Amino acid sequence: MKSLDTPYDTLRLTEPAPGVVVVTLDRPDRLNAMTTTMFDELEAMATALDDEDDCRVVVLTGAGRAFCAGYDLDEAEELPTLGPLGMLDRQERAARALxxxxxxxxxxxxxxxxxxxxxxxxxxxxxxIRLASTAARFNAAFVRIGLSAGDLGASWLLTRLIGPAATSEICFTGRLVEAEEALSLGLVNSVSEPDALLDDTLALAASIVANSPGGVQLSKRALQANLETASYAAALELENRGQALLTRGEDMSEALAAFKEKRRPIFTGR
Known part of the structure; x- marks a missing residue:
């Protein structure tokens, strides 16, 4: 993939298996804290990989002992000095990245x-999807520094993932959520030992890559879009269009032929 050759200051991209790109936040000395450069590079990375047909799954992780400690406090010191429009621009750059x-x-x-x-x-x-190591811990600490938990989509996504009551308690207190509690809440899909986390994640990625590229991509589109759809009827309409589109490609016919011939299908995404 051409995108893997792009130099970044805060990210490191590798392809450990065909179709799987691991994007590592690479500021371990700062616990991979976010900067305006990282936000710009996350947006550029996502745009570039979206243009790569060979990219089938993206894995996000952090270098060193942290996933990401949030916004870098060295940069945060200047935020109160920014005017309203300057702060809005800074916030929107971060939001565009996520x-x-x-x-x-x-x-x-x-x-x-x-x-x-x-x-x-x-x-x-x-x-x-989120997989965690036993060393993972989650914290919506915004209220501890005088800010709102309505930041970078957290209030929307976390509420839908674990429910409004659990989200409210975590956001109003700013407390830590350890890995096992995150699993019980549904915040993560599984918990692994630290040394096994990446291998377990790559195994999951391989099981996704084994499927039809178009089927996976339109499944993701339907799942995300229908989180925001106001009615069952509208959800069905979106699903109908996706299924109709996929039957025009080659992968469904290949899957049916492979089933009859008792072999594994060879998906191309065409």
């Missing part, structure tokens, strides 16, 4: 290897 990650056409899996706090929690929530 929207770009969430809107990628392929599944995004977060391998949460350590602390995911503030904006780091929001980034994990922007993924379609």
């Amino acid at each position: 929207l770009a990650v969430r809107s990628m056409r392929v599944p995004v899996v977060a391998a949460v290897n350590g602390a995911a706090a503030g904006g780091g929690l929001s980034l994990a929530l922007a993924a379609d």
Whole structure:
């Protein structure tokens, strides 16, 4: 993939298996804290990988002992000095980055290897699936620094993921949620030992890559769009269009032929 050759200051991209791109937040000395550069690079990365037909799954993780500690406090010191429009611009740059990650056409899996706090929690929530290590901990700490938990999509995504009551308690107190509690709440899909987290995530990614590219991508589109659809009838309409479109491609015919011939299908996405 051409996108893997793009140099980044805050990200590191690798392809450990065909179709699987691991995007590592690469500021371990700062617990992978977010900066304006990281926001710009996350948006650029998401846009570039979206143009790669060979990219089938994106894995997000952090270098070192943290996933992402949120906004870098060194940069945060200047926020009170920004005017209203300057602060809005800064906030919108960050929001565009997370929207770009969430809107990628392929599944995004977060391998949460350590602390995911503030904006780091929001980034994990922007993924379609979250796997955690036993060292992971989650924290919507905004109220502890005089800010709102309505930040970078956290209030919308977390409420839909674990419900309004649990979200309210976590956001109003700013307390830590350890990995096992995150699993019980449905915040993460599974918990692994730290040394096994990436292998477990790559195994999940491989099981996704084994399926029809178009089927996976339109499944993601339907799941995300129908979170915001106001009615059952509207959801059915969107699903109908997706299924009709997919039957025009080659993968469904290939799957049926493979079933009859008792072999594994070879999907092309065409």
